[in-house]
Amino acid sequence: MNTEKHPTDRDLQRAFQQKFKDFEATPDPELDKKILGHIGTPRPPAPNKLLVLSGVIILAFLAALLFVENGKETVKPVEAGKNTKLHITPDRHIADEQITGFQGTTNKAHHQEAALGRGTSRNRLPGPLQKSNTQQSEIQVSASEQPGLSNDTGLLTNEKTIQLDVIEKRRPYPSIAVSLNPANLLASDANHAFLTDSANGKPDKTTHHPPSKTAFVVSLAGINTFQKLIVMPNPTARLQNFNVPVSFQNTGFSAHLGIEKKGMSLTAGYSRFQQELSYEIATGAYVLVKDHLGNYAARSEGIPVKERADFNLLGLSLKKQLYFRSPGLRDFYGYLGVSGNIDVQSAGKSGWLSIGGGKNIMVNPNLKLSVAPYAEYSIGRLKSTNAEFRFRPLLVGLSMNLRIAGN
Amino acid sequence: MSFFKPKTYKTRSELVRGCLNGERRAQVALYDRSKAKLLGICLRYAHTVAEAEDIFQEAILKIFNRISDLEKPELLDPWMRSVVIRTAINYYNRTTRQELRNTGLDEASYELENDDYLRIIDQTNVEALLEIINALPQKYRLIINLYLIDGYQHAEIAKMLSMSENTSRSQYMRARNLLMLKLQESGITANEH
Numbered sequence A: 001m002n003t004e005k006h007p008t009d010r011d012l013q014r015a016f017q018q019k020f021k022d023f024e025a026t027p028d029p030e031l032d033k034k035i036l037g038h039i040g041t042p043r044p045p046a047p048n049k050l051l052v053l054s055g056v057i058i059l060a061f062l063a064a065l066l067f068v069e070n071g072k073e074t075v076k077p078v079e080a081g082k083n084t085k086l087h088i089t090p091d092r093h094i095a096d097e098q099i100t101g102f103q104g105t106t107n108k109a110h111h112q113e114a115a116l117g118r119g120t121s122r123n124r125l126p127g128p129l130q131k132s133n134t135q136q137s138e139i140q141v142s143a144s145e146q147p148g149l150s151n152d153t154g155l156l157t158n159e160k161t162i163q164l165d166v167i168e169k170r171r172p173y174p175s176i177a178v179s180l181n182p183a184n185l186l187a188s189d190a191n192h193a194f195l196t197d198s199a200n201g202k203p204d205k206t207t208h209h210p211p212s213k214t215a216f217v218v219s220l221a222g223i224n225t226f227q228k229l230i231v232m233p234n235p236t237a238r239l240q241n242f243n244v245p246v247s248f249q250n251t252g253f254s255a256h257l258g259i260e261k262k263g264m265s266l267t268a269g270y271s272r273f274q275q276e277l278s279y280e281i282a283t284g285a286y287v288l289v290k291d292h293l294g295n296y297a298a299r300s301e302g303i304p305v306k307e308r309a310d311f312n313l314l315g316l317s318l319k320k321q322l323y324f325r326s327p328g329l330r331d332f333y334g335y336l337g338v339s340g341n342i343d344v345q346s347a348g349k350s351g352w353l354s355i356g357g358g359k360n361i362m363v364n365p366n367l368k369l370s371v372a373p374y375a376e377y378s379i380g381r382l383k384s385t386n387a388e389f390r391f392r393p394l395l396v397g398l399s400m401n402l403r404i405a406g407n
Numbered sequence B: 001m002s003f004f005k006p007k008t009y010k011t012r013s014e015l016v017r018g019c020l021n022g023e024r025r026a027q028v029a030l031y032d033r034s035k036a037k038l039l040g041i042c043l044r045y046a047h048t049v050a051e052a053e054d055i056f057q058e059a060i061l062k063i064f065n066r067i068s069d070l071e072k073p074e075l076l077d078p079w080m081r082s083v084v085i086r087t088a089i090n091y092y093n094r095t096t097r098q099e100l101r102n103t104g105l106d107e108a109s110y111e112l113e114n115d116d117y118l119r120i121i122d123q124t125n126v127e128a129l130l131e132i133i134n135a136l137p138q139k140y141r142l143i144i145n146l147y148l149i150d151g152y153q154h155a156e157i158a159k160m161l162s163m164s165e166n167t168s169r170s171q172y173m174r175a176r177n178l179l180m181l182k183l184q185e186s187g188i189t190a191n192e193h
Helices: A007-020 A029-038 A049-071 A108-115 B012-020 B024-045 B049-065 B073-099 B114-123 B126-134 B138-149 B154-160 B165-192
Strands: A075-078 A085-088 A136-142 A161-168 A176-179 A185-188 A193-196 A215-231 A239-243 A251-261 A264-290 A296-323 A332-343 A349-364 A367-378 A389-405
Touching: A007 B114, A007 B126, A007 B138, A029 A296, A029 B024, A029 B049, A215 A239, A215 A264, A215 A367, A239 A296, A251 A296, A251 A389, A264 A389, A264 B024, A296 A349, A296 A389, A296 B024, A332 A367, A349 A389, B012 B024, B012 B073, B024 B049, B024 B073, B024 B126, B024 B138, B049 B073, B073 B138, B073 B154, B114 B165, B126 B138, B126 B165, B138 B154, B138 B165, B154 B165
Parallel strands: none
Antiparallel strands: A075 A185, A085 A176, A085 A193, A136 A161, A161 A176, A215 A251, A215 A389, A239 A264, A251 A264, A264 A296, A296 A332, A332 A349, A349 A367, A367 A389
8 A cells, every 4th residue: 555645644644744833842941051051062173183193293203313312322523622621511420439540541432431421430441540629630641552543533642641620510410521632522412511612621600501502392281271351342242140261171282393592492383272161141031139148139141151262373482591500400491482373263363471490301411301380471362262252361381391402 | 222132143044154153142043943843843753751852952962063064054944853853763763772563553443534533633732642642652653753744755764764665654554553543542532521
């Protein structure tokens, strides 16, 4: 039987459709509130594939650098002028040892070790080196055992005796300044030892200043946001009972990658955070509300709204690091910075001021890790998703920075 | 006060555009405009009011999350209706897919003439009719709603319920027989009063 063509079905269809044509039902007010609380809250966006890919590349790059840096010891001949002073920052356990001897040979290996701050080790370099109790010592090194090293090596050739001024500092991270004469010597990487032109041979306060070599910097920070909410004038609706933020959704992160030289760093970065707020759209209805004193007051009834604005900022940042001169604070630094960002979604531009500080932790001669609390304040206002609000956020975060010395 | 007069969306297109732009007021306006009708559909498809509210909530969220799928704003109402119906079908597929079994009513007979049924339907109020439909087994209820009230063809119903077209027809026949029987009982009861 073909039910679609059966007259009974047609009649039944017509009768039922007519009956239910205007059938409606009013949702329970509680259900209304529940649903209105949900709509308008955008779903959390899926992780950006490009971002994930960038993160993977950065991690792979870092891993590769770490692998390479751990596997090599870079030693380069450095041309230096007369009275060039070599500052050496040895490892702590080596520097704490009493220097009692120095093998007066001038072979390349020992010069490399000296340049790396290892030449003062008793085990490695036994010999006639004498060190006084004062912080400056004169070390006589006899080169007679291997006189006249080849010029090709770039090593000591002109004189058989060199004078070393040794300045040993105590914990933490002691430094040794060595003044060499004649000119040709070897120096290790600038992170570990670097040259100055000071001729007086005395301890130099600039020892703690950042090296002048270009370094790569990578930082990752977790951020928490505090915001000033600006409600734009809107003649079409009255909003009330703001609550900002309504949850812990106002957290985020930022990642930066760039270069640093002489304490100045230029980085490109991506930051992401959310602002969440709740408010009510006032209706024409009023309700009587009893306060804690028992007094009644008329209050406009409102439709509850919960909103979240997502910010994805891309930008460039310029920072100047300031190092402390005091030996006790030599690993600490502060910085000031400015940055310009553009919001990927709204294309809104904003300028930021940042201030922070941190402590450097040496991982290896070419790699420093620093932990740095910081604060960033937006000069401009950020647009929310529905353009009814503006935010002026203050970001407070803790960043982990890796500083990788270039060759 | 006119200064605080809520923004109005004069056309359906404006309303849809507002929702697409994530404007909260457009979403609230669309919800207020459609909620009663859509809840009515949910009540037809659901066994209980609580289930209807669950389906309604799920459907509304789907509507706002997927409004970008709507290609022509003029088709807003049928599109929303179809989202609600599909949500109801999914709801029952998820929860009680195994419920439908033969009810032994294939051969149920009803004795009234066609005109009598139409008269009963006409004289019975919507709430009572809804009660009769809600009392039907789940899959019968779905087919009665889809075919008799929402006007879907068996080919479409077969697709929606993942069955063959012939199964859809035979299920409908069984469902109609049961409905007629219930209407007959209802008519007799009504006449007794």
